[in-house]
Amino acid sequence: xxxxYDELFGKELIHIVSNVQSSFEVRGxxxxxxxIAVNLYYEDTLQQYFTYLxxxxxxxxxxxxxxxxKAWDAISCYAAGHSxxxxxxxxxxxxxISAFLVSFKQVALRKKFVCFLHDKRxxxxxxxxxxxxxxxxxxSNTICSDQYIKNVLGMLxxxxxxxxxxxxxxxxxxxxxxANQWSDEDFELACTLADKLGLxxxxxxxxxxxxxxxxxxxKTEAVRKLLDYDWKYExxxxxxxxxxxxxxxxxxxIFAYVAQDAGYTTEWIMCPKYAGSLVLKxxxxxxxxxxxxxxxxxxxxxxxxxxxxxxxxxxxxFCSKCRKIYLYGAGVEGRKFANWMYIWExxxxxxxxxxxxxxxxTVLDIPVYEFDKIEIDKMxxxxxxxxxxxxxxxxxxxxxxxxxxYYTPTEEGQSNI
Numbered sequence: 001x002x003x004x005y006d007e008l009f010g011k012e013l014i015h016i017v018s019n020v021q022s023s024f025e026v027r028g029x030x031x032x033x034x035x036i037a038v039n040l041y042y043e044d045t046l047q048q049y050f051t052y053l054x055x056x057x058x059x060x061x062x063x064x065x066x067x068x069x070k071a072w073d074a075i076s077c078y079a080a081g082h083s084x085x086x087x088x089x090x091x092x093x094x095x096x097i098s099a100f101l102v103s104f105k106q107v108a109l110r111k112k113f114v115c116f117l118h119d120k121r122x123x124x125x126x127x128x129x130x131x132x133x134x135x136x137x138x139x140s141n142t143i144c145s146d147q148y149i150k151n152v153l154g155m156l157x158x159x160x161x162x163x164x165x166x167x168x169x170x171x172x173x174x175x176x177x178x179a180n181q182w183s184d185e186d187f188e189l190a191c192t193l194a195d196k197l198g199l200x201x202x203x204x205x206x207x208x209x210x211x212x213x214x215x216x217x218x219k220t221e222a223v224r225k226l227l228d229y230d231w232k233y234e235x236x237x238x239x240x241x242x243x244x245x246x247x248x249x250x251x252x253x254i255f256a257y258v259a260q261d262a263g264y265t266t267e268w269i270m271c272p273k274y275a276g277s278l279v280l281k282x283x284x285x286x287x288x289x290x291x292x293x294x295x296x297x298x299x300x301x302x303x304x305x306x307x308x309x310x311x312x313x314x315x316x317x318f319c320s321k322c323r324k325i326y327l328y329g330a331g332v333e334g335r336k337f338a339n340w341m342y343i344w345e346x347x348x349x350x351x352x353x354x355x356x357x358x359x360x361x362t363v364l365d366i367p368v369y370e371f372d373k374i375e376i377d378k379m380x381x382x383x384x385x386x387x388x389x390x391x392x393x394x395x396x397x398x399x400x401x402x403x404x405x406y407y408t409p410t411e412e413g414q415s416n417i
Contacts, residue, residue, distance in 0.1 A: 008210050013265055015267060019271045030153050031059030031060045035111045036143070037062075037117070040068075041121075045119060055143050057146050061107075064078075065087075066087070067091060072089060091233040093234070095248065098231070101251070115143070117215050123243070137166045137213075137274060141269055163216050164268075165210070165211050165215065165269070176212055180205075180206070183249075189246075189249070190253055196229070198261075201257045209253035209254075209256070211266065226254075304336075315344070315346065319341075319381065327382075327383050334363070352374065381407065382398060384398070
């Protein structure tokens with residue numbers, strides 16, 4: 001069984017869903033088969049979420065839960081103004097996850113399709129801009145318009161899709177987009193939970209989870225093993241809840257595996273506005289990232305980064321067998337390799353060039369030697385760091401002088417000594 005991460009990216013299970021045009025035929029009774037659960041806590045941001053909830057068609061029931069007494073009156077008043085909305089108080093444990101698995105459970109089991117949403121709050125002012133963008137990600141990619149909701153239900157109805165979720169959150173200060181979000185604690189808890197639920201899928205710590213934020217649309221059948229489990233509020237951590245390593249964090253990451261076990265896929269959805277914004281933001285950040293990497297002679301594209309990763313072990317092994325290490329070539333490639341070796345904590349005894357230029361004594365504060373004038377022992381090593389067009393020429397020069405230990409980095413990271 002393929003890991004859900006590999007399935008998502010390998011099959012490109014990512015969709016831009018129209019929020020203004022009909023893309024799917026929606027049967028008339030589908031709204032009766034659908035319910036939305038919402039957990040709201042922060043009283044000062046309620047209006048922001050009420051505006052999104054106004055997009056829900058009146059035929060779909062909406063159940064709003066809150067454990068914050070300060071928010072109860074405003075939520076109750078809002079729900080009372082909508083015939084399809086219902087408000088309930090909940091215990092202040094487990095935050096949004098307990099709202100879905102405890103408070104909303106019986107409703108969910110009566111429905112064919114459910115959607116789950118919750119509010120968020122930045123951990124500090126430093127993260128506010130990224131958190132606001134995360135909120136837009138969660139809510140606009142879930143219920144940005146009545147037509148969008150119709151199209152999402154059309155995607156779920158009669159297909160092999162089990163969960164439709166917003167993509168991994170993106171930001172300048174948040175690490176979710178860039179790093180695998182399996183902590184040791186979350187992974188162990190998720191594996192233990194998978195055993196309790198009897199899941200047959202394989203959870204791989206090397207593959208990042210694809211459901212972060214616990215906001216999604218789903219078929220009830222796709223997450224039934226989670227819903228059928230006898231969850232109680234006491235199963236969840238009391239406040240203040242830890243920022244990681246709790247059962248709530250494990251559940252957040254396991255949704256896609258529960259759906260896979262039930263025979264369904266988990267796929268990402270975005271509305272056009274968010275998709276366009278994400279492309280612009282990610283393009284801007286990648287440009288800045290590689291500008292900095294190139295300036296520091298580390299990498300200027302993705303292939304350079306992969307090459308960096310492939311070369312590390314091979315070069316470490318080569319250097320371990322040599323008394324001294326020289327880089328033949330002091331141009332861009334030479335400087336790049338010198339910086340890589342500095343990062344890898346490997347020493348360099350000097351650069352070598354075929355012909356020493358006038359006044360050329362050091363590069364990156366490393367001495368530069370002319371090949372014909374430097375004494376090199378057979379226990380020393382030479383790494384050829386020139387462009388691919390010059391490699392064979394330099395190799396011939398090295399071999400002509402004697403039986404030296406040398407290494408030419410290849411694209412595959414293998415030695416061609």
